Amino acid sequence: MSSSLLVPQHVAYIAALGDSKHELSYHLSAHLRMNAVYWGLTALLIMGHGDALDRDEMIDFVMSCWDEEAGAFSAHPDHDAHLLSTLSAIQILLMQDALNRVDVDRVVKFILSLQQPSGVFAGDAFGETDTRFSYCAVNALSLLGKLDELDVEKTVAYIRRCRNFDGGFGHVAGAESHASQVFVCVAALAILDRLDEVDQPTLCWWLSERQLPNGGLNGRPEKLEDVCYSFWVLSALAILNKLAWIDSSKLEAFILSAQDTESGGIADRPGDMPDVFHTIFGLAGLSLLGYPALVDLDPVYCMPASIIENLGLRKGWKALQRRTS
């Protein structure tokens, strides 16, 4: 157990992710590889160690996932283009200052082609629809400076249909409120300057209700705490300027207790195996809570705040003040 953030161990953990040759689970998650690289890089940047992974190799990997037929990025060289991996690719290239490698026009065409008549976005030609994909589309278009090509009203109208009686949002119209869907809907609305669609008092109360006596956050009522909700819930609260409603010292203690002191990395809860997904979201949560010596994170984009600010895309969110010790 540790009561402080083990930065060197986490940096080493992420840098070693590419060495998992003996792990079956590594290649079974090929369909997540682009996302994993984005998670790893963002985590390193939050800790101020963005150079722990080779920049050129990373850019080469991203470009090797370009699906020439679709005009977008896949998760792994032999996979089909997908909105999730396309967003991650754009984010990685932006963080590596290599966005000029993207064929913007083709990517924009790919993204817009995935919008359905109802206003929701599909993830790929297979047709799975989810508000996560609406967020990916809105986020990617805004990072590419092409938000004006989006039918905003249509996009917002679908998100509105996903708003539930408890103030939360689901993954499709009619689906149960879930913290990860709350994040993607609120963040998408923030980018589109449509936070008026959020029932803020009800939703912010629902979000603060996610905190359990052990300090951790869950994703919906009566479910278990999980470190990743430290990001989904916290970012939504930060965007809505209600981050103070979480008991931050209890949450911090919870996140820190989920660190793997031997191998580095953060797990979903104390005692479990770490993975890069929970590592980034634990770190993102800590950054928003003002944990000392971490880089400021933009909760809307889950990227370093300075990069988003330089693009003129910063919205009115508020994180907790960074402590000096």
Added chain:
Amino acid sequence: MDLPAEEEQPLYSQRPEWADVVPLEQYESVAPLAPIFYTDEYRDATNYFRGIVKSDEMSPRVLELTENIIRQNPGHYSAWQYRYKTLMALKSPLDDELQLMDELAIKHLKTYQVWHHRRLLVQQTRNPGPELEFIANSLQVDTKNYHTWSYRQWILAYFNDDALWSHELDFVEKMLESDVRNNSAWHHRFFVVFQSGVRNGDEDRDAVVRRELAFVKERIAIAPNNASAWNYLRGVLDHAKMPYCELQAFVLPYSLPQPPLDTPPEVVDLESPLPSKDAQLPCVAAVEFMADIHEAAGGGDLVKATELWKSLANEHDTIRKRYWEFRIAESLKTKSAGDG
């Protein structure tokens, strides 16, 4: 006596009936962050998958191959996609495919593709009844599975058959009997009752609201410390545009530290069922509810609201102290605005 060793399937590269396919290796020059390593089995299967995709083959052996890959890695969405295209091209019997999916779904309940594939199949078979049964069974295994509940909602809305809808309230009631705190079940009930149109027999919306209030009150009485039930109660009141004070008589006993002493046990007020004997009181959600009632009443009642919020901040729900202090501060603002 030794049991015979389990028969291992030979690799595709070793099978003569696959000799005509050119397997394609994983793209070689990738960065160390994404190194290539496969077990022989997975590598072999995905090599042959790349081969048949390149030649655009859609045949029964492709179904075998994609099933193989999906079993090893249900997240391989390209394999799912190609499998579906092949099923359509071959005009395969989809009921058989659904049966196969039944088996895979139980193993891989949290994988999006498993449910999405079913969705595509059912749009072809147009036979939703067995799907609802399948969903009910898989919910026995994982009662709150987000995909499963969402799929159920999709089936109901897509086919929009009164006969299918008519069983849903019973279904939710059964799920809540096993676990009255199942948030997915409560959400589903709201969806069925209030968010899916008006069906035959439910035209009297006031009667529907009364029925739902009675339902949720009974469940709160059984287990008061249940956020889902209180959220449902608020949802019904908000939907019906009923002021919260109409529930004051019901809520009050739950907001007190002890159950009322002077109630004869044989008197059961159906409008206001009392907390069960072993309920932990006061119930935080009830205290919050009473505070909301007082806040809405305004004037002198704001003091009562503040007292309740203070008790939450300092005693009953200290983890959300900042939230309760915010409520107090907000009401003081309203008060001083009113006094001006």
